[in-house]
Amino acid sequence: MYDSPACEAVNADCLKCPKAVDNLILYASHSRGFHFIMPKCDNNIIMFLLKGEALVNSEEYAGVTLHAGEFILQAVGSKYEVLAMTDVECVCYRFSQPESFCEGRFQHIAKDVVPPLIFFPLKICSELNFFLEASKSYLVEGKICRELLQFKQKELAFILWRYYSDYELSMLVHTLSKYTDSFQYFVLKNHDKVKTVEEFAELGGYTVTTFRRIFTSVFHQPVYEWMQERRKEGILYELRHTNFTISEICYKYGFESLSHFSNFCKKNFGLSPRNLRKEVEKPSLSAPQDSMFLSV
Incomplete structure (x- = not known):
């Protein structure tokens, strides 16, 4: 099943496996008052808030309060600021290109679907919440198996495309397409x-x-x-x-x-x-x- 020698040992340390890569799906928690400013994102990032409330300020989400059970996307090159209004828990997904997304639907939304004038956080549906809660226990580690990460990226992309409408996804797609060709x-x-x-x-x-x-x-x-x-x-x-x-x-x-x-x-x-x-x-x-x- 495993082709890495490190996996042959009992209780092997997966972080030492040559397949371990920096984790692009991250779980974190912060106390009330945590303040963070990102002058310019060098990756796309989707923020899934599991518990608490956070104030977000960016071009797309100006002074928006992100509640538990909601998520937003900030694209590469964008600037944002976050203030934890309460103790918070979150899972975040950082990625360079939406390669796991359905290319045909992505292009359809980018060309044919008009996004809302004012962006708003999307609700975390039950299927997405199950994915996030089931994943967060091993996302605490600094690294993760490359193959597992690829599966989780594909699973997340499938959930987004399967359970959200073109109109809802337009806020993600148009934000991404604004930067990726630049x-x-x-x-x-x-x-x-x-x-x-x-x-x-x-x-x-x-x-x-x-x-x-x-x-x-x-x-x-x-x-x-x-x-x-x-x-x-x-x-x-x-x-x-x-x-x-x-x-x-x-x-x-x-x-x-x-x-x-x-x-x-x-x-x-x-x-x-x-x-x-x-x-x-x-x-x-x-x-x-x-x-x-x-x-x-």
Whole structure:
């Protein structure tokens, strides 16, 4: 049944299996007063609220209260803010493209179905609630089996397409299609795959001059400056909110030595990597990007 040697052992640690991947379906709980701001989503995210109430503010959902038993979608590139009005529990699904969705129906809704003028949260139907409640116990883990994750993604997509109308789904589909064909989407999904502006331009099939011009017109700042900001954000996030060692983070981001990495952190953040990691225990820090409403 299993082709991984790690599964042959009794009580094997699945997190050490080579098939384990970062969990895109996440369960989380937060106390009343939890506040989180996402300046720009780098993934699509569906937020399923299981318990409590949360205030959401975004272009699509301006000042909307999300109640237990409701869900919304925020697309890649969008900005949103969340405030927990009570203690909350949620399951969140993060994904790059709606590849598990029915392509034919997706295109039909995108072309032929007019979405509501004012978006509203969708109700979690009984079938969807069963899926979420049955899944959350093992979603607490940081990683999940790749094959299981693929099955769960397909199951979730099936439930959405099976039990929701074209009109209801139009709020998801039109939000997704707004970003997925854009230059902005290309940048957000690929910036961590390249090291230089030249590599970035080549990946998109642009000349460097054209890529710089389009980038500046869309993001309103030079591409190199933007890439450096994302690099700093990535380093800070991984130091504060992941279990990667300082050495792993150092070499992942292309530093030649730990001393160079330490100097970079002191110059840009005012603290050494070790002290930045300790900062996570302070209550003033924001929660990690995926902690409340992130990718299923």
